[in-house]
Amino acid sequence: MKIRLIVIGLALAATVAACSSAPAPLDVTVTAADISLDVPRIDAKVGQMVNITLINKGVLEHNFNIDELGVKQASVKTGETAKFSFSATKPGTYNYYCGIAGHELLARGDLVVTQ
Numbered sequence: 001m002k003i004r005l006i007v008i009g010l011a012l013a014a015t016v017a018a019c020s021s022a023p024a025p026l027d028v029t030v031t032a033a034d035i036s037l038d039v040p041r042i043d044a045k046v047g048q049m050v051n052i053t054l055i056n057k058g059v060l061e062h063n064f065n066i067d068e069l070g071v072k073q074a075s076v077k078t079g080e081t082a083k084f085s086f087s088a089t090k091p092g093t094y095n096y097y098c099g100i101a102g103h104e105l106l107a108r109g110d111l112v113v114t115q
């Protein structure tokens with residue numbers, strides 16, 4: 001009985017350790033308009049899953065791209081929402097932007113990833 005409790009205790013400790021090493025997912029809602037993204041900066045940790053909800057409140061189509069991470073979310077039409085996720089394996093500042101012609105300069109932001 002005592003040994004069984006010790007085994008359970010070790011299993012729980014291992015589970016807690018595994019959880020604390022992987023940061024909890026980060027949920028971010030980004031609203032696109034004509035022509036902007038309302039979140040200028042997203043702070044995340046290395047390995048942290050970033051779950052984006054992209055809402056298009058504009059009239060034009062908008063999308064979301066991070067070239068360095070291979071994120072290329074298809075365009076969202078007016079009134080529609082897209083959900084997608086990504087994570088970064090290295091620290092750094094990653095530019096995200098709407099790739100529709102002429103939108104990138106205004107509809108953009110930075111994903112800042114730290115250890």
Ligand SMILES: [Cu+2]
Binds near residue numbers: 032061098
């Ligand atoms: Cu756009």
